[in-house]
Amino acid sequence: MSTTSGAAGAAYDVAIVGTGGIAAIHARDLAELGERARIVTAVDTDAGRLDDFSRRWSVPRTYAALESMLEFERPDVVVLCTPPGLHTGQALTCLEHGVTVLCEKPPALSLAEMDTIIGAERADAGDGRFATVFQHRFGSGAESLRRLVGDPRLGPPMTAVCHTLWYRPDDYFAAPWRGVWGVEGGGPTMGHGIHQMDLLLSVLGPWRDVSAVAARRARPTDTEDFSAALVTFDSGVVATVVNSLLSPRETSYLRFDFAHATVELEHLYGYDDASWRVSAAPEHEDTVAAAWAEGPKGRGSGHAAQYTALFDALDAGAPPPVTTADARDTMELVAAIYASSFTGQTVRRGDLGPGSPFYDRMNGDGAPWAAAKETEVPA
Structure with a gap:
């Protein structure tokens, strides 16, 4: 953790994982916060994209893999800007290292994955917490x-x-x-x-x-x-x-x-x-x-507003917003919309627990149009 202080509190070292379009928005809004935060490292499997990002935002160190970065770096916050299918595995890796995660939406692919993240956060003996970008x-x-x-x-x-x-x-x-x-x-x-x-x-x-x-x-x-x-x-x-x-x-x-x-x-x-x-x-x-x-x-609704709230929470030793419980509530609503759509039934909060196909996958046993396509007979 950085030992310097910005005008509004401690300064925080941030790692960006995934350097595509959304990462540039995060970098821009972090820059708006001045000395409150600095991007100290970035990670991407695409070497050209990573190099372009690091040059544009003056990132001093880069890595091809999250695990390699965490072996040599100790950022205060890891920001996941990767495709959704990578979020859960990367979040678990960060939490195992006791590092706080800010994850782009959706935070996971299913309620089951979300509960795995919640379990890892609770089991973490260090300071790692998981928050979702809902700016x-x-x-x-x-x-x-x-x-x-x-x-x-x-x-x-x-x-x-x-x-x-x-x-x-x-x-x-x-x-x-x-x-x-x-x-x-x-x-x-x-x-x-x-x-x-x-x-x-x-x-x-x-x-x-x-x-x-x-x-x-x-x-x-x-x-x-x-x-x-x-x-x-x-x-x-x-x-x-x-x-x-x-x-x-x-x-x-x-x-x-x-x-x-x-x-x-x-x-x-x-x-x-x-x-x-x-x-x-x-x-x-x-x-x-x-x-x-x-x-x-x-105050507008951009990422800078959420970063400010995140850093204020870290200053106070409080859980960063949006918590895993907050994100799970929203994910459960998403899952319920899919479950109701594909089953034709009203879905109540709490219905989609372990044992429900919509707990493990948002599309449950499969979208109706997928089943229709599978039964089509070629001309």
């Missing part, structure tokens, strides 16, 4: 909204909308790990809408049951390219959740209807304060406006 939790708008849940000025939550309507053309899936259950874990439900669903859960709390449909309508994938779900929460709130890669006008849209106000968030890949809109019932305009004005302002 939308950390913008000031999301913090303001969470503070107001239960506030009588907004009233109780009634219903919600959570739509991730994105567009990915066929050539997006040229990468061999995209659109494949065993490597990516799922389609837009798992790999894209998971961000908005995680934010939804962070606001509304525990969900109770899910009824859903999923389909592969157009894209050359094994996974779905569309899903829609009705999610009922313990509070009685019902949310509509739609995830799509078929939507030319892209948007990420969340709406929370409270008894006295509607709070909306519309953005694409990240939001700022201007992305939020609050509409009050006429008789509650003054009190709702005052309630929203009390919340924090000026």
Whole structure:
């Protein structure tokens, strides 16, 4: 660990594993934090890509393998920017070395893998912890909204909308790990809408049951390219959740209807304060406006916001957000959407334990369209 201190706390040594496009976003946002953090090493099996990344971001040491890096380095945080199918094995390696992990979404391919990570974190006798990149939790708008849940000025939550309507053309899936259950874990439900669903859960709390449909309508994938779900929460709130890669006008849209106000968030890949809109019932305009004005302002939802929260937690000796329990809740909702879609049954929280095929794989015994393809008779 670095012994120097930045203006807002200790300075942290960071290792980046996987140096593709998302790694550049992490590096850029870490650079925004100044002396709070520094990338001391990077890992990639692609030597050319690794060299380009290290030159661009002035990374002093590079390695071709995670195990080799951990043999010679002791970073404070290892950031996993690799394809999803590698996350669990790499996370376990880091935790065995007592190193804290920040992992890109999805954190694992299944609930079974997620529970393996949780078990390794609990068994770790050192300081290693596991956190997932769900940066939308950390913008000031999301913090303001969470503070107001239960506030009588907004009233109780009634219903919600959570739509991730994105567009990915066929050539997006040229990468061999995209659109494949065993490597990516799922389609837009798992790999894209998971961000908005995680934010939804962070606001509304525990969900109770899910009824859903999923389909592969157009894209050359094994996974779905569309899903829609009705999610009922313990509070009685019902949310509509739609995830799509078929939507030319892209948007990420969340709406929370409270008894006295509607709070909306519309953005694409990240939001700022201007992305939020609050509409009050006429008789509650003054009190709702005052309630929203009390919340924090000026912090967007980028990776820098989550890194700041991560380093603040490490300063305090606290578990870094988002914890394994938080991530598992979101992963269980994803698994339930798939299970309901493929079985035609309502799935309750807690149904998908060991023994369920959807515990071991997001597609369970196989997507319905896969079975249909297998039974087709060649002309």
